[in-house]
Every structure is written in structure tokens, then in C-alpha cells.
Amino acid sequence: MSSNSTITFSRRAFMRTSSLAGGGMLIGFNLFQACKPKAAPPVDLSQLNYNDFNAFIKIADNGAVTIFSPNPEIGQGVKTAMPMIIAEELDVAWKDVYVEQGKLDTENYQRQVAGGSQSIRFGWDALRQTGATAKLMLVKAAAARWGVDAAECTVSEGVITNAAGETLGYGDVVNEAALLEVPEVEQVALKDPKDYKIMGKSAVNVDIDKITTGKPLFGLDYKAEGMVYAALVRPPAFGKKLVSYDDSEARKMPGVIDVVKIGEKVRALLAEDPGFGSKISSSDKIAVIAETTWQAFKAKEAIKAEWEDDTTVESTKDHDQILMGLLDGKEFNTLRSDGNIEKAFAQSDEILERTYESPFLPHNCLEPMNFYAAVTDEKVHLVGPIQTPAWKAGLVAKMLGRDEKDIHLEMTRMGGGFGRRLFGDFVIEAAEVADAIRKPVKVVFTREDDMGIGVYRPAIKYRIKAGIKDGKINAYHLKEAAINDGMYGLIPNFFPAGAIENYQVDSATYDSNITTGAWRAPYTNFLASAEQSFFDELAELMEVDKIQLRLDLLDKVDPDADERIQYSPERMKEVIKVAVEKSGWGTKPSNVYQGFVNYYCHNSHVAEVADVEIENGEPVVKKVTCVVDCGIIVNPTGAANQAEGGVIDGVGHAMYGDFTFDGGSGHAQNFDRYRLIRMREVPEVETHFIKNEYSPTGLGEPTLPPAGGAIANAFKAATGKRLYQQPFTKNPELLKVPEKEIIG
Amino acid sequence: MPTYQIKVNGASKTVDVSEDTPVLWVLRDHLDLVGTKYGCGIGQCGACTIHLDGNAVRSCSLTLAQVDGKEITTIEGLSEDGSHPVQQAWKEVDVPQCGYCQAGQIMTASAFLENNPNPTEEEVKNAMHGNICRCASYTRIKKAVLTAAEQMD
Numbered sequence: 016m017s018s019n020s021t022i023t024f025s026r027r028a029f030m031r032t033s034s035l036a037g038g039g040m041l042i043g044f045n046l047f048q049a050c051k052p053k054a055a056p057p058v059d060l061s062q063l064n065y066n067d068f069n070a071f072i073k074i075a076d077n078g079a080v081t082i083f084s085p086n087p088e089i090g091q092g093v094k095t096a097m098p099m100i101i102a103e104e105l106d107v108a109w110k111d112v113y114v115e116q117g118k119l120d121t122e123n124y125q126r127q128v129a130g131g132s133q134s135i136r137f138g139w140d141a142l143r144q145t146g147a148t149a150k151l152m153l154v155k156a157a158a159a160r161w162g163v164d165a166a167e168c169t170v171s172e173g174v175i176t177n178a179a180g181e182t183l184g185y186g187d188v189v190n191e192a193a194l195l196e197v198p199e200v201e202q203v204a205l206k207d208p209k210d211y212k213i214m215g216k217s218a219v220n221v222d223i224d225k226i227t228t229g230k231p232l233f234g235l236d237y238k239a240e241g242m243v244y245a246a247l248v249r250p251p252a253f254g255k256k257l258v259s260y261d262d263s264e265a266r267k268m269p270g271v272i273d274v275v276k277i278g279e280k281v282r283a284l285l286a287e288d289p290g291f292g293s294k295i296s297s298s299d300k301i302a303v304i305a306e307t308t309w310q311a312f313k314a315k316e317a318i319k320a321e322w323e324d325d326t327t328v329e330s331t332k333d334h335d336q337i338l339m340g341l342l343d344g345k346e347f348n349t350l351r352s353d354g355n356i357e358k359a360f361a362q363s364d365e366i367l368e369r370t371y372e373s374p375f376l377p378h379n380c381l382e383p384m385n386f387y388a389a390v391t392d393e394k395v396h397l398v399g400p401i402q403t404p405a406w407k408a409g410l411v412a413k414m415l416g417r418d419e420k421d422i423h424l425e426m427t428r429m430g431g432g433f434g435r436r437l438f439g440d441f442v443i444e445a446a447e448v449a450d451a452i453r454k455p456v457k458v459v460f461t462r463e464d465d466m467g468i469g470v471y472r473p474a475i476k477y478r479i480k481a482g483i484k485d486g487k488i489n490a491y492h493l494k495e496a497a498i499n500d501g502m503y504g505l506i507p508n509f510f511p512a513g514a515i516e517n518y519q520v521d522s523a524t525y526d527s528n529i530t531t532g533a534w535r536a537p538y539t540n541f542l543a544s545a546e547q548s549f550f551d552e553l554a555e556l557m558e559v560d561k562i563q564l565r566l567d568l569l570d571k572v573d574p575d576a577d578e579r580i581q582y583s584p585e586r587m588k589e590v591i592k593v594a595v596e597k598s599g600w601g602t603k604p605s606n607v608y609q610g611f612v613n614y615y616c617h618n619s620h621v622a623e624v625a626d627v628e629i630e631n632g633e634p635v636v637k638k639v640t641c642v643v644d645c646g647i648i649v650n651p652t653g654a655a656n657q658a659e660g661g662v663i664d665g666v667g668h669a670m671y672g673d674f675t676f677d678g679g680s681g682h683a684q685n686f687d688r689y690r691l692i693r694m695r696e697v698p699e700v701e702t703h704f705i706k707n708e709y710s711p712t713g714l715g716e717p718t719l720p721p722a723g724g725a726i727a728n729a730f731k732a733a734t735g736k737r738l739y740q741q742p743f744t745k746n747p748e749l750l751k752v753p754e755k756e757i758i759g
Numbered sequence: 760m761p762t763y764q765i766k767v768n769g770a771s772k773t774v775d776v777s778e779d780t781p782v783l784w785v786l787r788d789h790l791d792l793v794g795t796k797y798g799c800g801i802g803q804c805g806a807c808t809i810h811l812d813g814n815a816v817r818s819c820s821l822t823l824a825q826v827d828g829k830e831i832t833t834i835e836g837l838s839e840d841g842s843h844p845v846q847q848a849w850k851e852v853d854v855p856q857c858g859y860c861q862a863g864q865i866m867t868a869s870a871f872l873e874n875n876p877n878p879t880e881e882e883v884k885n886a887m888h889g890n891i892c893r894c895a896s897y898t899r900i901k902k903a904v905l906t907a908a909e910q911m912d
Contacts, residue, residue: 092856219853225857227846229794229834233859236793245786269777270760308797309784310777379807380892381798381859430796430859431893462799653852656896660856663895686803686891694887697897 030069030145031056032152034193038076040152042195043068044145064450070318072101074151078173078186080105089101089555092653095221097138103213104146105207107173110492111237114221133713135649136618147203147308149192155342156192157183162248170601188225189632208647208708217652222428234385234427235400235459242274242387242455245448246303246311248318252679253529256298256325256562265303265317270310274318275302277447284414284443287451290408292742294499294530296468297324302448308459326528329681331374331474337525338476341496350507350580354517356482363482367556368453371479371545372740373666373673375498376472376534377465377681377720379691382430384441384460384469388449394421395446396455400429400436407439411446434533438470467684467735471674472526472534473498477545481553482517488553488568490517493546502538508579509539510615511546514568521671529676535664536716540723541741546668547612547724553739561611561728562595590622590642595705598624598640608634610728612721617713620705622663625698625725627733629752634733636666636726638699641718646709656717665722667692673742763823767792770834774823782826783807783818786833794834794862798891805890808863809833815870836860837869845869847909856894864890868904876911878904 029045032055038334043056044069054067055130063071063083068443071083084096094114100114108335150170151223157175160183167178173185193704204634208214225232250256278299285297305311307402307536344684395417401407408422429436447460460469482490491511495501501522501599512518534540554561569584591613600609606628626638637661648654671690674684702718736749743750760775763783767790772778772798774789781800786792786809795818798806802817810817810832841850845868855861870887872878878886883904892900 082848179781217853219850220855221854221857222858223850224841226861227834227849227857228837228841228864229792229862231793233796235797238791238793257761306786307776307780307786307788309780312800313779379893380860381804381857381891383797429857431857433893443851462801517881654855656853656899660895660897664896684798685801687801691891692895692897693891694901696886697895697901700898708873 023352028259029141030148030197032193032197033058034190035060035073038190039193040074040189041151042070042072042145042149066396072145074149074153074189077248078184078188078189079111079113080107080690081115081716083115084327091485092220092657093135095654096135097142098221098647099213099218101146103211104143105150106170109213109218111173113544124525133395136713137363139314139710143205144200144203146353147205148198150202151198152192152195155195155198156188157530160188161192166306171681187225196407211250211714215651218650219652221347231237231577232428233430233501234384234387234551235430237342237387237398237427237457238391239387239398239455242457242527243304243306243365244311244371245304245307245445245456246308246315247444247458247460247464248303248320249464250296250298250322252328253296253468253469253676254324254679255322255326256296257300258302258320258321260325260538262301262318264319265314266406268310268314268317270306273304274450275304275448275570276300277302277451279442280414280447280450281443283293283402284410288410288413290441291443292530294528296530300444302451302458304448304452304454306457310661311459312461328530329527330677331675334474334525334527334676338474338498339521340496341525342451342476343477344523347523348501350520350522351512352519353512355514355715356490356492356517356519359484359517360482360492360537362440363484363489365479365483367483367549367550367553367558368478368480369498369552369739373475373539373541374672374741375474375531375676376668376672377469377674377689378431378433378435378534380429380431380433380435380468382389383465384435384442385457387455387457388445388447389455389562390415390446390449394423396520397422397442397446399442399445400427400428401439401442401584402429402432402436403439406601407442410443413461414443414651415446433535434537435470438532440470455744462686463684466689467681470530472530472540473500473531475501475528475538475541475601477542479546479549481549483557484559485667488515491515491519493520495520495522497522497526498529499524502542505579505581506538506616508577510512510582510613512570512572513577513580515571528679535657536616536719539614539720540665540668543612543614543616543720544723544727544741547614547721548727551728551731553612562591562600565591573687581618582620586620586644586705587615589614590620593622593639593705594622594642595640597701598626600624608729608732610725610730610732612724612728614717614724615722616720619643619712619714621717623721623722623725625722625729627726627729629733633750634752636698636729638701639666639722639725640701640703642665642703642705643714643718644705644707645714645717646711648704648709649711651704654704654714655702657714659701661716661718662700662722663692663697663718666698666726669723669726669741670696670744671742673745697759762892765823765826765831766829767818767831768833778824779822781819781830782809782821782823785823786818792835796859796862798860798863804860804863805867806860808862808890810866813873815867815872817890834866836881837865841871844906844910845872845903846908848903848910850901852900852903852906854896854897856902860890860892864892864900864912868900868907872904872908872911875907879910880905
């Protein structure tokens with residue numbers, strides 16, 4: 016049961032070694048794709064080429080281990096956790112391991128593959144295999160020197176010991192090991208998880224010293240010789256396009272170098288490749304180029320631009336009607352259908368139907384979007400925070416009519432991602448500006464650009480209907496009405512799919528010109544809240560225990576009968592059991608009101624319990640107990656940080672997150688009119704991880720979706736009122752405790 | 760453009776900038792001190808927090824005229840080597856996720872503890888309420904401030 020992964024590796028497809036010119040061994044390996052058939056790791060470190068391999072390990076002849084990670088951070092901790100997995104199987108002390116980001120400004124540093132939220136899950140086998148293979152080669156080299164069988168040697172923290180008790184360090188034999196053939200996968204033994212020494216023990220974020228002392232790390236911190244700054248005048252609303260502009264005042268302002276119109280190249284690219292953000296505004300934009308960021312920001316304000324309606328300017332009140340109309344209508348795309356819901360509903364004794372509503376949400380990464388670009392006849396150099404570098408490099412090549420090998424893209428640490436930096440509109444903009452002015456330039460979004468005319472989680476409404484017959488749920492119908500795009504992949508097959516005989520999931524979408532995209536835990540970030548509130552209400556109607564209702568449903572699931580069902584009823588029951596125990600469910604004093612949720616997404620199982628107390632007549636979320644089964648925990652401190660952050664992010668957006676449009680314009684442009692959760696509103700979070708030996712699964716997202724439902728259910732317990740609309744603060748009356756309750 | 764003399768991290772610096780340039784951008788673009796971050800530009804998020812004569816202030820909303828004759832300290836100057844108790848506590852508690860807001864958090868916390876070395880948990884929450892952490896590492900921020908307070912005792 017140590018691995019439930021089906022990924023298999025051919026060593027020739029993903030690993031090569033070479034001996035370094037200065038001594039030591041270099042291993043090039045691939046996490047996510049096979050390397051080129053003829054690729055070989057270089058003998059000179061300055062020639063590291065991430066186009067051939069996407070990660071490297073260097074073992075120096077003094078025994079020091081350096082892991083060159085080309086996949087930077089968006090805050091999810093992989094830059095620490097991924098090297099820990101290698102170090103574990105390589106069997107070296109964590110303190111002897113250095114993690115290096117692939118260097119900036121090297122000609123050879125090209126496109127990398129971003130791991131996304133599944134980095135650890137997908138990297139798990141490759142990282143362990145690489146560490147273990149290197150270890151075996153080192154042991155073979157030592158055994159050859161001693162003239163003994165490799166099988167008799169043992170390793171601990173980089174020291175090899177033979178049966179006679181003689182020892183050799185990795186550094187002593189690394190030059191010989193580098194000359195050996197890479198052993199076949201079957202020869203390489205992976206550790207039993209019980210023997211882990213590094214994994215399962217907390218390691219502090221590898222960038223901690225740079226973060227706490229303010230060293231340049233992020234895209235916004237990047238500087239290059241001769242670099243200028245650009246701020247873009249963007250349409251004031253979705254659906255508007257530029258007619259004309261007057262830049263005479265702006266050009267007179269201090270530091271202003273140039274003012275250029277861009278947009279033509281993006282439009283040509285979209286015509287050719289609509290796969291990239293066909294909803295992206297096709298309007299021209301005006302780029303103000305200046306010597307400093309502030310000068311560019313100021314001069315941008317001095318541009319007098321005229322806009323006209325291009326497509327319909329849309330408003331939230333129209334969307335509300337449209338989405339409700341979709342839910343009331345009959346035009347759906349059916350994503351899963353079991354049995355016959357219509358027939359079953361006709362036989363139901365009772366029916367519960369509820370509609371749940373969620374708004375658009377900006378991502379609000381604290382580091383505003385930005386990207387550096389320099390275009391010369393020789394190459395196109397791009398640097399900055401982007402989650403999808405290979406895709407964007409390809410688009411830039413296409414847009415500028417360049418050979419893909421001319422595009423050199425480097426990633427920086429990212430000041431938050433949350434899905435926003437998957438989109439990459441800012442990379443395309445920077446390239447178009449740089450091509451127009453032929454100077455190294457960094458495009459910087461103001462917060463107003465970022466929040467006010469950006470990319471959003473789509474507004475979505477769900478309608479859920481359940482039928483009850485003879486005290487059991489006999490039919491379940493989930494309908495989705497979404498702006499632009501609805502739920503995807505296996506989401507329609509998440510719990511309670513498989514547990515109810517007559518079951519159907521339908522989705523309908525409305526094409527809007529407002530740009531939407533993935534937002535942390537796409538779709539499930541609100542779906543979990545809606546469904547789990549519904550279960551709570553269903554249990555009340557059925558007069559059954561809320562947790563027993565869920566356990567009974569799980570008993571009916573046979574995951575082997577349907578390959579689309581990927582959640583495990585057993586693992587789900589376990590997180591429920593532990594959450595009940597750890598949260599003191601049902602045993603709290605009468606002033607503590609609890610809400611329960613269990614959920615599966617991103618291959619992980621989570622249960623959460625929210626504790627609400629009444630303060631000054633209002634319910635306040637005091638604590639969330641969060642139980643997670645995400646398999647083996649590589650780095651406990653990093654894992655707990657992700658889990659806690661996900662819960663608080665989920666509570667914050669469910670409580671306060673709101674973004675509405677009127678005439679195509681967002682109601683907020685900055686944090687003065689957009690509320691994010693802050694310190695005083697943060698509940699205590701108690702996190703428990705289930706200990707098991709399953710391969711690791713997602714953790715950056717799965718604790719967020721249940722949080723909204725857990726607090727909604729706790730609020731109901733406290734106030735007697737159900738919440739159907741996020742954010743929960745939208746209607747303050749629903750968060751008031753009835754008078755008699757306070758007196759009582 | 761006018762010339763200003765400002766004192767940053769103990770050194771005197773001369774900058775040529777227009778008078779409306781916020782201190783944030785003087786630090787970042789003119790003095791290459793990029794540890795101080797741009798988040799909102801309107802004093803709402805706290806990412807740009809620096810010390811002015813020891814008090815935590817928002818550098819995005821501060822003009823050069825307002826810092827005349829005063830001492831500016833940025834994250835780069837909080838200690839020579841990252842050894843300030845607040846920086847050490849941030850490491851001990853392993854606070855950051857993305858890390859972008861943390862310089863501002865550390866500057867708010869260090870100025871607060873200077874004035875209130877033995878805070879209650881409530882006081883810490885109030886002091887840190889103005890700094891947004893989008894990754895929501897709030898429980899660790901609170902823990903790190905309390906840890907630093909113990910060490911500064």
C-alpha cells in the first residue's frame with residue numbers, strides 16, 4: 016500500500032548522469048516529461064539546460080548535495096518539500112543539502128514545466144526514484160573499490176559502510192559513481208516509509224532568510240541593465256474599446272520616455288489561437304513608458320482616453336437574472352446521470368430544493384501582476400512570476416513571429432498565485448510593449464489594474480434537489496449555472512456521486528465578456544459549501560443525525576464499481592471519525608455552536624468542524640478543526656501552513672469576498688472597497704493529518720472548499736438561519752441572533 | 760527635479776525625484792531597496808511598512824517632505840544579518856507561505872514590540888490587523904510576534 020500511483024518510469028526516459036569537470040557527479044532528471052533521447056547532462060555547471068532536463072542534482076566530491084530546482088514557489092512550499100523527497104532516498108543529512116533556484120540571466124535557462132497544485136503528487140515517484148538511483152550508484156562504486164558485493168553495504172547520512180565495518184563517504188566515491196551505467200529501475204529499492212528520516216520531520220522554508228531580510232526574490236524585485244517601466248491604460252470596463260487618446264500632457268511629465276499603443280499583435284494572436292483567453296479584451300491599450308514605476312503610474316493618469324462600447328457592458332443584476340433563468344430552464348449539459356431522477360422524484364415522499372449563489376472573486380495576489388521583457392534581434396528575454404511558462408513562451412513566439420528557441424523565460428518566486436498567474440496575459444502584454452519600444456521593460460499593474468479589470472472566479476449558482484422516500488434519499492439533482500465555464504474533470508463524480516441510486520449533475524453556462532479563470536480550488540471552492548449546507552438541511556428535514564447521514568451515504572459507495580469515483584469511502588469515514596473526536600463534536604458547552612463538513616477534492620479527503628460563539632449579539636467563528644488525509648506528509652510544518660492558510664482563506668472569502676459589476680466595471684478597484692480577512696477575524700485553526708502510507712496528494716487547495724460550509728452550518732446552529740448566498744456578510748440580518756436567544 | 764537628502768538604514772542618501780514621489784518608490788526604484796513591497800499604494804495592505812524614527816508607517820503614502828530630518832529603517836536595515844528577534848521568530852515559527860507580505864508584517868511587529876514588549880494576544884491581533892496576508896498565514900504571524908516578545912523580554 017506504499018504507492019497507489021500508476022506512473023511508471025523508464026530510466027532512459029528520465030535520468031542521465033555525467034561527471035563534472037570540477038569533480039563530482041551531476042544527475043539530470045525529469046519530473047513531468049521524458050527528456051530528449053540524446054540529451055546528456057553537461058560537464059560544466061554553467062551549461063545547465065532545463066530544456067533537456069527539468070531538475071538536476073549535484074553531488075560534490077566533498078559530499079555536499081545541491082538540488083537545482085527550476086520550479087519556483089507560489090507559496091505552496093514545494094521548493095522545500097520536493098528536495099526533501101530526493102534527500103530522503105539519497106540518504107543524506109538534510110543539513111548537507113542546498114537548494115538552488117536555477118540562476119537568472121543564463122543563456123541556457125529556458126522553459127521549465129510548472130508543477131501546479133499537484134507538484135508533490137506527480138513528482139513523488141520520480142523524485143524518490145532519482146534519489147534512490149543515485150544512492151545505488153554511489154554504493155556500487157564503493158563496493159567496487161572494496162571488491163565486495165554492493166548488497167552487503169549499508170548507508171546512513173551519506174556514509175557507506177561494508178560488512179567489515181569500513182566506511183567511505185559519498186564524496187570519496189562520487190567520481191567513480193559518475194562513470195557507472197544508470198541502473199535499471201527494477202534494481203533500485205525505495206525505502207519503506209517507516210524508515211524515513213527526513214520526510215515527516217519539519218524543515219523550515221528554504222527561502223526563509225531571504226524573505227525575512229528583504230532580499231530580491233519576486234518578479235517585482237527583478238532589475239536589468241537599462242530597464243524601463245511601463246504602466247498600461249486599460250479599458251475602464253469590460254466591453255469597452257479604445258477610440259482615441261491624447262498623450263500630450265503625459266509626454267511632458269518627468270521621466271516619461273514614450274507612449275505607445277498596443278493591442279494589434281494580441282488581436283492577431285487571438286485570431287490565430289483563441290485557446291488563450293478568447294475572453295481577453297481585444298481593445299487597444301496605451302503603454303506609458305517611464306524611467307521609474309511611479310513616473311509611469313503618474314503619467315498614466317494624465318492620458319486622456321476615449322472609449323466606446325464594443326460588446327455589451329454587463330452588470331451583476333443582469334447576471335443574476337440570466338443565471339436564475341438558466342437554472343429554471345431546460346438547456347443543460349449533463350455531466351453525470353445515474354438511474355432516473357425524474358421517475359424517482361415522482362415517487363419521493365418529500366422533496367428539498369435549495370439555490371446557492373456565489374459572486375465573482377478577484378484573486379488579489381499581494382504582488383500585483385508584472386513581467387519583464389526584452390526583445391532584440393537575437394532573442395526575447397522574459398522574466399517574472401508565471402505558473403504556465405512553457406505555454407506563454409510559445410504564445411510569445413507565435414505573436415512576435417519568432418522561433419521558439421529565441422524565447423528565454425525565467426520564473427521568479429511568486430507573491431501569491433491562487434490561479435491568477437496561470438493566465439499570463441501580463442506576459443503577452445510585456446512582450447508586445449518590449450517589441451514596440453525595443454528596450455528592456457517591466458510592465459507593472461497598479462492594484463487598480465489588477466483588481467478592477469483583471470481575471471475573476473466566475474459567479475456561479477447551484478440548485479440542489481433531493482427526494483426522500485421511506486426515510487432514505489432516493490434522488491439527487493445538482494444543477495449548475497455559471498458565467499463562462501462550469502465544473503470540469505471528475506468534479507461531477509465527487510461525493511455524493513455513487514452513494515445515491517438516482518443521481519444527476521447538469522451544467523449550463525452563459526458567455527460573458529468578463530474575463531474569468533481558475534481560482535484556488537476551482538468550482539469546488541463554492542460547490543462544497545453549497546452541497547454541505549444542503550446535507551445539513553436535509554438531515555434536519557429527515558430528522559437524522561447529520562454525521563450519520565453522511566456515513567450512511569458513504570456505506571453505499573463502491574469505488575471499484577465506477578472508475579470515475581476516485582474518493583475513498585473508507586478514507587472519508589476516517590477523517591470524519593477523527594474530526595468528530597478532535598473537535599469535541601456534540602460535547603461542547605451550550606454557548607458553542609458547531610458546523611460540520613466533509614469533502615474530497617484534489618485527491619485528498621478533508622473534514623472540518625467550525626465552532627461559533629455569540630459575541631455582542633453576533634455569531635463569531637472562534638475555531639476550525641481541520642482533519643486532512645493527503646497521504647504521506649513530506650514536510651509537516653509546510654503542510655500545516657498550507658492547511659491553515661486554506662481554511663482561513665476559505666473562511667475569509669465565504670464571509671467577505673464580493674465583487675460585482677455595473678456597466679462592465681467592477682465595484683472595487685483596491686482594498687479600500689474590497690474586504691479580505693484580517694488578523695482580528697481569524698479563527699483558531701487546529702489541524703490534524705491522518706497518518707498512513709499512501710502516496711501524497713494535493714494540499715494547496717483541499718482545505719479551502721469545506722470551510723465555507725462548516726461556518727454556514729455553525730451559523731445555522733447559532734442563529735437558526737440558513738445562509739444561501741456568499742458572502743455571508745452580504746445580508747447582515749441573516750447573521751443576527753434572535754432577541755430571545757440573547758436574553759435566554 | 761528637486762534633490763532630497765534622506766537617512767535610510769543609518770546612511771545619508773541623495774535622491775533626485777519629483778516631490779510627489781512616495782518614499783516606497785524612492786526606496787525600490789532609486790535606492791534598490793526592494794525588500795519594501797508595493798501592494799496597494801493607498802495604505803490599506805501594509806506590505807510597504809517601514810520605520811520612521813522607530814514608528815511603523817506606510818511608505819506608499821509618505822512623501823519625501825514628511826521624512827525630512829527623520830530616520831528611515833527598512834527591512835534591509837532592521838538588523839545587519841537577520842538576527843533581530845522578530846526575524847528570528849519568523850524563522851523559528853516558519854511563518855511565510857508566498858512571503859511577499861512578510862517584510863511589512865515584520866516591520867509592523869518590530870515597531871509594535873519596541874513600544875509594547877509584553878503584549879497580550881489581543882494587543883498583538885490589534886497591532887497586526889492592518890497588514891494583509893493573502894496566503895492567510897495569520898495564526899503563525901500571531902505566534903511569531905508572541906515568540907519574539909518572549910525573546911525580547
